[in-house]
Amino acid sequence: MTAAQSWTGRQVEVEVGAVAHGGHCVARAEGRVVFVRHALPGERVLVEITEDKGGSFCRGDAVQVLEASADRVDPVCPLAHPGGCGGCDWQHASGQAQRALKAAVVAEQLSRLAKLDVDVLVEELPGGLVDWRTRVRMVVDGHGRPGFRGHRSHKVIPAKRCPIAAPGLVEDANDQRWTRGAELELTTDARGRVDIVEHPQRGRSRQVEGDGVAVERAAGREWHVDAHGFWQVHPEAADYLAEVVGEWAAARPGDTAWDLYGGAGLFGSVLAEQVGAEGSVVVVESARGAVADGRANLVDLPQVRFRVGLVEDVLARLHGSPQVVVLDPPRKGAGRAVVDALAARGPDRVVYVACDPAALARDVAGFAAHGYRLDRLRAFDAFPMTHHVECVALLVRD
Template sequence: MLDVEVGAVAHGGHCVARHEGRVVFVRHALPGERVHAVVTEDHGGSFCRADAVTVLRAAPGRVEPACPWAGPGGCGGCDFQHADHDTQRALKATVVAEQLQHLAGITWTGECEALPGGPLGWRTRLRMAVTDDGRPGLRAHRSHEVLPVGDCPIAVRDALDPVLAREWTPTAEIEIVSDAAGETHATELLEGGRRLEVGSGTAHEHAAGRDWTLPAAAFWQVHPAAADAVVAAAVEGVGELGPDDVVWDLYGGAGLIAAALADRAGLVVDVESDPEATSAAGGNLADLPAARVVRGRVEKVLESLVRSDGSPDVIVADPPRKGLGRELAGRIGALGARRIVHVACDPAALARDVAALAGAGYRLAGLRVFDAFPMTHHMECVAIPERSGAEPVR
């Protein structure tokens, strides 16, 4: 048990404290608090991890968690249920600013924007684990222990009912999707593969003024309002397009952003490696003559795209959580697009990519951050690296 003064928030859902010369990453605390914290993980070295179990001096933004499993020793899904929503968003903005300053040398003073609907009842996609006796549950933080929860207050209403009402294969995992039509799809993930157990397996969504059909397992934004917010920010960041402009939508998934740009450009190429997502993109974009779908890994197809279509005028990239990486960011920057729209859910990965693109002559001309994952430490960012000399973002 440690008695510590809690310092600044850090990337990952915890705050930083110090005790006898060592860093302590404290969960369930807020900056400025004094707490008793129980060490939960210590491998020696310069830091350890701890949970705040007693608050001796509370910060103004502290509230009672909405879920009884959200406290010390409980579910690892939520990081900030002990903070009110404004405080959560302020913490996330601080993390983005710190990562940009530390990793890219950029000063950013923006905010983390709230999405409609409040901090509860928003999660449309989640993964549950199964206990040894077949009950679905959620894992404890940084643990394989499965907690047999009876509900999840951040999940959309009624989404878990058909999952919690039945037994599952012990030690399996369950991938759950609740689509815009209100249908729940639940797939059991086993060592031998996937098995659909609940729902049709085909998700129906609505975003950016269009209806979408895609496999339930294909990527889609988790928050019901996030798809519209990201598309709007991406379109704003792309700026003016003309009939001769070529746009690449890298990691384009089912074609969400490509569709929003296809009536404004000469050609929009959706590049995606997942076969189910590319199949869905082909169907969803079939009515848009300017849209083309290319299946393949982004790093493998860049040269062939240049040979077939020339260098792009604008690039949209929505890579996995790890980001583009220095090498791929450098290759993309060398293509000379006047503007890049970078969608990211990890601020550290985003900052590293922005720094790599700066080396190719790009400056950060705009950034919007959305609280697309309330109660957690995650957020969705849309950054606009712009080539020096390009027209300003409108």
Template sequence: MTRHTRQRHPKGASHVGERHTVVVGPIAHGGHCVARIPVEGSDGETRVVFVRHALPDEEVVIEITEGTEGDRFWRGDAVSVTRSSEARVEAPCPYAGPGACGGCDFQHVSIAGQRDLKTVVVREQFRRLAKMDVDVEVEAVPGDVDGLAWRTRVDYVHTEDGGLAMRRHRSRSVVPIDECLIAAPDAIDTSVSGSAPRLESVHGREFQVAADGFWQVHPGAPTTLVDTVLDFLDPQPGEKALDLYAGVGLFARFLAERVGESGRVVAIEGNSLACAHARENLTEHRRAVVGVGTVDRVLAKSFDEPFDLVVLDPPREGARRKVVLQIVDRAPRAVAYVACDPASLARDVATFAEAGYRLERLRAFDLFPMTSHVECVALLVKHDSDLR
């Protein structure tokens, strides 16, 4: 059966290419700021424009990059700045900016300013989606050089003559480049990497990972996240732990060491190759079990028993209500939730709260400098549970 891509039909006249002078509003989740422009012919009505390459409170000229008359909001780029923020800097990368490489959101922002923006976003997502005020600051992590040279794997596009390129923002078109400044000097090009697995090391333990398999791309991330999860959960000998969306068993291995021979660890992962590597990485821990399949389906059929601890490291869309309630049904004393999207995390934290789990601790880490992404680790504890 042939599948036809559903095309998006314009909702009126296009406004792409128009320019407007605006005072930029607050930062929003996703690497852009909110601005408003008057709706022509209305009585004071304004239209939201999500603006990239700007900073809050700046006065800029924006060029509309997406938008028709009937759209709820438009998108645009700041193409010139008439009043700049103190956090604005000259982008270190020559390929950053309007119409250029879409890989970075914040090349025009100082490192301290980037972390301030991400802090605002995390707090706002919790305030809006979880109805919680959280006292959190985005923290630096060792392993980059002033926000550059940190990405250990890069998915390049290759031009017809074999050169390197990157995609434009929200586009399939490409921008040829000589180098990517956020890539580490020995970064793996995942678009051409071979099939042999690679070895990664954390606290002296080696982990087998598929050549194109998931592993944190910031060199400081695995150690930082493991240390934070173990600090939050404080696993004890004899406890039972679930590692959900376990990948190749990074957290499961350290949990298994802490709970010991009298404890038990169950790692669940949907990718069968990652599960095979997880079994290799957990081979020294005979009471560690690897379950293959999507988390909700595995939990619906298996491991229907109490667990003391849960590590939850879902993809960007989060665990969602079904999985959260399956976790709650197993009554863990504590859950460490590792999240690459603060909005998904906040929504799931709200669900945990409904089910009797309070947000005890929250940390946020700048694992993706020059981009709008931020990694969070949350500790959720049963209302009637006391941490050791």
């Protein structure tokens, strides 16, 4: 398609079809697929094409709703509109509808990529749809104002508040002076204390507020961790996930368990309580800071050993076969090499924590090729107003 033929900027009227992975719905116009944001299934909308690289599909925003879904609501944020902040995908949908959309995406990915027909229910976490995000990234515009990027854009949308962020967190950033073009990391911990770091495009990062340490509470423990390292951003998520992981891992006293992509050892601590002093838990994590935090936090659990490195590298050096494996990989998933290596060790149970339905489905299919079946699945709305969803899957050997 030549530049002259591009649909970018063109408006087309479409009937919106099913939800798709990524915070948009699928529509068709003149034989082409249009991925539409700010719309809901069953609606008739006027779409303005925002991106067209040629080929069979393009992207667009619903700029006018001609026939609205019964699930449509008014967004709580004035920046949640076409051309606005790209952080939220579903502010125009009721909470129940958001969870149904996410459930449909998880089910579709498992069907398409793993050939499994699974009934999915996305469970609501306590706290509602707003005021939940405890870790936020912002960027500073050319006028020194903090804001968020537009969807698939480098444009900075200044924001004085954010309804999904913990109260006062974004407001606190607006009380500071910032370097143009800098990136900001903002955290509030279980004590309600704020930590802010500024990362300028040139020069050293600057600790603006706090001491770089967050105190979190989960799995019956208090954790002192890097304020800007990995931790669940929803204040209830870590505890809920740890409970499910513990229930499904069901490690026995004396067992060997592996916690892969283990961070500071949240799930490793649960496994350690199960295997007891005679058992063994190996936590594998590539971030040295997280490992240092984990060793300090779990000093009372000598059965826990941390190994620093990429999971695919450390696996080749680990001896023996665990009875239970817990893995919480990054968004891209564990991947074939890790799945193959784990299956070769023959654990009885694999508990897989996933933040991306497509990656989960691919890895479930990979385990299935080695004789593991999906025994249970739970999904949690740990990221309300966005398209993200957290899943926990239990895989067992047939």
